[in-house]
Amino acid sequence: MKFVDEVRIEVKAGDGGDGAVAFRREKFIEKGGPSGGDGGNGGSIVFEVDPQLTTLLDYRYQQHHFARAGGHGLGSDCNGAAADDLVLKVPLGTLIRDEETGELLADMSQPEQRVVVAQGGRGGLGNINFATSTRQTPRFAQDGTKGEHKHLVLELRLLADVGLLGYPNAGKSTLIARISRARPKIADYPFTTLVPNLGVVAYKDGLSFVVADIPGLIEGASEGVGLGLQFLRHVERCRVLVHLVDLSAVVEGRDPLRDFDIINKELARYSPALAAKPQVVVANKLDLPYAREALLPFVAAMKKRRVRVFPLSGATGEGVGAMLDAVAQVLYAKPEPPVKKKAVAKQKVAPRRQVKAKAQAKKPVAARKKPATKAGKRKGRA
Numbered sequence: 001m002k003f004v005d006e007v008r009i010e011v012k013a014g015d016g017g018d019g020a021v022a023f024r025r026e027k028f029i030e031k032g033g034p035s036g037g038d039g040g041n042g043g044s045i046v047f048e049v050d051p052q053l054t055t056l057l058d059y060r061y062q063q064h065h066f067a068r069a070g071g072h073g074l075g076s077d078c079n080g081a082a083a084d085d086l087v088l089k090v091p092l093g094t095l096i097r098d099e100e101t102g103e104l105l106a107d108m109s110q111p112e113q114r115v116v117v118a119q120g121g122r123g124g125l126g127n128i129n130f131a132t133s134t135r136q137t138p139r140f141a142q143d144g145t146k147g148e149h150k151h152l153v154l155e156l157r158l159l160a161d162v163g164l165l166g167y168p169n170a171g172k173s174t175l176i177a178r179i180s181r182a183r184p185k186i187a188d189y190p191f192t193t194l195v196p197n198l199g200v201v202a203y204k205d206g207l208s209f210v211v212a213d214i215p216g217l218i219e220g221a222s223e224g225v226g227l228g229l230q231f232l233r234h235v236e237r238c239r240v241l242v243h244l245v246d247l248s249a250v251v252e253g254r255d256p257l258r259d260f261d262i263i264n265k266e267l268a269r270y271s272p273a274l275a276a277k278p279q280v281v282v283a284n285k286l287d288l289p290y291a292r293e294a295l296l297p298f299v300a301a302m303k304k305r306r307v308r309v310f311p312l313s314g315a316t317g318e319g320v321g322a323m324l325d326a327v328a329q330v331l332y333a334k335p336e337p338p339v340k341k342k343a344v345a346k347q348k349v350a351p352r353r354q355v356k357a358k359a360q361a362k363k364p365v366a367a368r369k370k371p372a373t374k375a376g377k378r379k380g381r382a
Helices: 057-061 172-179 247-252 256-270 289-304 320-331 352-362 374-381
Strands: 006-012 045-049 064-066 086-090 094-098 104-108 114-118 149-156 162-166 197-202 208-213 240-246 279-284 309-311
Touching (some): 006 114, 045 094, 045 104, 064 086, 104 114, 114 149, 162 172, 162 256, 172 197, 172 208, 208 320, 247 256, 247 289, 279 289, 289 309, 309 320
Parallel strands (some): 006 064, 045 086, 162 240, 279 309
Antiparallel strands (some): 006 149, 045 114, 094 104, 197 208
């Protein structure tokens, strides 16, 4: 199946039905009054996640999607039929944007998620709704509203925990085939991988994570050289990047350290947030003798940058376990608990009455004033 990760489509929600102008006409009933029914609501455009889909190929050939309009109101108090919503299925991880404004309308990142992107029109009211005591025969009704009309851009971003990066023919496809059940095309020439591949890695203790293998990057990819950066969107959701460095490139006159810097430079040009993600650096193709000779200089140079290198051979499986342990350590690392501040014991402030009572208790008996008696007051007045 052809892999398509970006399409442009046109959607149009259904218009609402018009209200009816009708009057009741029955035998032996004079002046039956208005009986026009309401129009039905138009169908909306609804996007729904389908876990079975992995591409937007269907929308490459069918680019126009229109929901049905609501039925018009009828006489005898009959309302028009409401139209059904038009449900469009998309793969998990699809972004829906407005092509004109660039606004993100929905991020379909949850299974069975449903989002209304274009709202259907509302049905108009029939003349029965406008009858009053002073206007008993209204000869008008309300028209239905128009459904929303939009031009959309659907962009698929694969949901993966780990992304594999590196130069073309660095061994990414061989590695994902080694650690998962994915079976991508593997050959001894560059740009073997033309579309991203996904694989599920069964780790220890029942844990697992999803790995995405994207086509190789080269110098000038941000300017469209090679396959460009069109597939980097698929690793923007990844929590950790595995950067594969081809040690056998020394035979072709390339420096592994320079290759490492070029890939990071292209990542920074595409997205600074992507370049800032944690990386596990892997020195690949140790099964080749000249690659082992280039390992020590590369490890020494990366050690000066305080970056740990994991030697690995995707062909033989050497070093794969240590690499997976490093990836799992980043994925399942528990956040450090916040440091609790020591509570400072507050001194209890005694009420003023208690302070005064203690101060009087400390004074000598002679210093205490005796309260004057009523008799003494009378003698003084005499």
